[in-house]
Amino acid sequence: MTRQLQRIFVLALALAIVGGNAASGLAAQAADEVADGQWFHNYLHTTEAHRTTDGTGVLVAVLDTGVAHHPDIDASMVPGFDITGVGSPDGRTDTDGHGTSMAGLIAANGRVHGIAPGAKVMSVRVQESGEGGLTGRGSLEAGIRWAVEHHASVISISLGGEFTITVRNALVMAAEADVVVVAAAGNTPEAGQVEYPASQPGVIAVGGVDRNGNHSKISVNGKELVIAAPSDDISSTYLAGKWGHGSGTSNSTAIVAGAAALIRSKYPDMSATEVIHRLTATATDKGPKGRDDQYGYGVINLVAALTANVPPLTPSAAPSAAAPSTPPTTNAEAPADKPLNLGILLAGLAGLLVLVALIAGAVVIAGRRS
Template structure:
């Protein structure tokens, strides 16, 4: 069994699995101010550089309702659960999938109204791979992954965690070999006690959560597999019937990181998936003990730095390399240049340890500069 990792809440019931009760005519005017994660991650500046154009993000989940804030960004998908009843995937009886899609690619409405996603010009491929009560199984998720790859998705956002199966493991590994960025939630306490699958799979970007102050979210599972963290507490997004939802969990953090991956893939269209993961980990804002740790991974994602920083590519590894030697990005590399078996965790570790040069040292210092932060995550 797989569990979907977001707790939606009505103001009167902090754990009720229902969309936030904001009427359609009132919600759009209020929601943007509640999306604290956008300002914290400086998404406005990031969107001056990239908005996710040309990238498709697959969302295997409860489906995606055609919310006004997603109009034009929602592709025809597939229903793998209800016998093809909603054969375009554009239906959602739960709100979870719609919320994840909004965090990735909502574009809002005129006058800064409505919800906005991290990559507002990316396309969403909706896949119904779980029932309305969030019940699913690994084989159904495996079919959703296969469909994502065959449909040309550049990023797959998996806001669920649990057990695996041979079919699911095979599908995930085939997606990685196909140069698709796979992002997955690590799991939520207290139901989960360790990093679930597919986040635990080598090569998958495993995402944990932080709160509004940049500290570890109590709901987020910890473990050595965690790569990066993102906002995961009181996260507002789109919901069914044109409404909005408030969620807490590593589901939300995962969708945000998937949006970040879409920004990178859009700016650097020939960057291999492993280099996308490397950019996210290498530019993350370090939290907790210096270096990678089991609560924060490599740190909180930094959208602007991930798009602009002078990050030595994987393979540029000589500790004696002179400053300025070699390329600073593999944006010009063609897909497929990577070797099979590369992992987000292993490769990111290698890049952090052995990359050298003044530019890299400056980047490392910048990543720790937020250790005495104002009330929000800082770079």
């Protein structure tokens, strides 16, 4: 996959090397761009959503390029792991900036804010760079397994690459462990298909929308697309304690991962399948009615996902639907009762009459002889 954040501008607010009014003007411009890039909070009504929950009690694993130290997210981080073996063992090395941005969209709480600021984030560094897809040192499969084994309840994957059976098996393991997995659909619409692992059944494949809630020009379309979320012109945490600004379905993915964390915080006993159902059932429908290849089931609606009365995907068995005390069987197990054969009945009666006649005849003969 090409870089999910298609453009990044480092927004340094401390411009000590620039003097006078020029420094003030540049600082103000940078500050405005950081604030402006947080537009998705108003769009998603996150302040209202946080009146219900802020994601407390949920652990989100970010499988990416690592997460650098940053004042906006350090309080939200717990030790992770570096699969590449070339950075800090706890996953807190990031030389690219991509993973740091994703962590900020999930749980930052400072100059920029995440969707679930009360959640904890665990960095699982599966590769060194966000360029060129899943390449180089590291392993997505190993990262998924490590995250599951270390009790993440949501896994966010803003990367994509080629299908491999090992990654597939790791995703199956995550599903069996009741983990919600969210992945980016991709930023190459010309490819005409959702990238892997977003295309894996059971994974939430996330597409992007712009500031108006319309399909983003950079977002991939496809039959596997599940839901859409803000992707364009978004600011988040970046390297060296600074902030970055960019576009891509990576952003959408981190936002949906944060939403899944909110749901898991509000409904701690809800299964991963039901979390996904709640996200899709409450999404704001866009495009053709129902699911479509641009928006999936619609654009994420945070407040509705947390508060709406959503019937369960598989209703609990009601008393009237309970299994009978003696389950029905097939003919192979226990043949059904057959109607009485009339021919056999008549033959039996005839035999009985003959027997009676013989006995009667014997009695008459015996009487004559006497």
